[in-house]
Amino acid sequence: MKQTMKAITVYGPYDARMEIVPKPEATGDMIVAKVCRTGVCATDTSIYTGDSSFIRSGEIKYPCRFGHEWAGIVEAVGPEVKNFKPGDRIYTDNFVTCGKCEACQTGDYMSCPSIWSVGTVNCWDGCYAEYMQMPERHCFHLPEELSMDEGALIEPASIAYDAFRGVTLTEKDTVVVYGTGAIGMISAWLAKYYGAGRVILVGRTEEKLQIALQIGADFVINSRKEDAIAAVKKLSLGGKGANMVIETSGSPQALKDGMACAARYARISVVSFYERNIDDIAIDPLVLGCFAMVGAAGRYGNAPEVCEIMRKNPVKLTPVVSHHVPFEKTLEMFENDAEYRKTRIKAIITFDE
Ligand SMILES: [Zn+2]
Ligand SMILES: [Zn+2]
DSSP states (O other): OOOEEEEEEEEETTEEEEEEEEOOOOOTTEEEEEEEEEEEOHHHHHHHHSOOHHHHTTSSOSSBOOOOEEEEEEEEEOTTOOSOOTTOEEEEOSEEOOSOSHHHHTTOGGGOTTOEEETSTTEEOOSSBSEEEEEGGGEEEOOTTSOHHHHHHHHHHHHHHHTTTTOOOOTTOEEEEEOOSHHHHHHHHHHHHTTOSEEEEEESOHHHHHHHHHTTOSEEEETTTSOHHHHHHHHSGGGSOEEEEEEOSOOHHHHHHHHHTEEEEEEEEEOOOOSSOOOOOOOHHHHHTTOEEEEOOOOTTHHHHHHHHHHHOSSOSGGGEEEEEEGGGHHHHHHTHHHHHTTOSEEEEEOOO
16 A cells, blocks of 8 residues: 655645645655655745745646755665665755756756756645655755754755855955845855855844844844935945845845945845836946846755855854744644744744654
């Protein structure tokens, strides 16, 4: 008899169901792991509500077995798996490739034409489930210094990490981060790790801003209470504005504010999805200021690299975990999203051991 497990599938806006489904099997080069922690992402919420731009564009399709941030314990390995065994603690990439095409053969996994994203576009079954199946090439050992919660934070950290690609920061640099979600917090944490002289985080919720100070931000600005553009300029080293702007909030206003307080030659990293296009962004200041504006969505290789920073950095990221929610209460959490949102930085789903 086939073994089963519980998993959550979204069938349409506000229609998520916890169901009994077949448990994946450890065939070929596949690893089957028991999920221990699943991180709740804004993307998951937008799949649940239907507000994701990828739902509107048809790139994410219902039914969707969502969830892409997780850590777990290997339960079974396929006959071709070489470096993992049952009992190993693992985290994974947030995508799966075919492993056979020309791109995959050269290790350029991001160019694989049949790439599946875990729990999103061209959906690989996600981690609001008791078990996950992933090919060995996308699995990594979770260092013993890191907790399972931290393991589930590696995926959002691997996205934030992309914001810094090609950037060198010094003690003369000011970095401003917009957004108090996990990616915003982790961006501030990374900016400090990379040696920025001043790190400022802009948000709208006092309790969350206090957490930013705990993980390394030098200053926080509550944009509900003060003029954030003026405040960033005033706090920036030399009063010249921010040398690096990281927009993680998905708010069009935050993107505009970030451009308005950027210093000449600033790097502007956009690490968020926006529910809609923004049609009144002033481009001339970008040209005149010689800004470099880049999108950052993560890429192959980021996860183990940022994991190593998490292992080495004495400043722990765990304060960003604002909630632990048992798997059985996941649907209830999505139904009461407005309530959670007030205090949520990163909610983590826990599973019975
Ligand atoms: Zn995510
Ligand atoms: Zn491929």
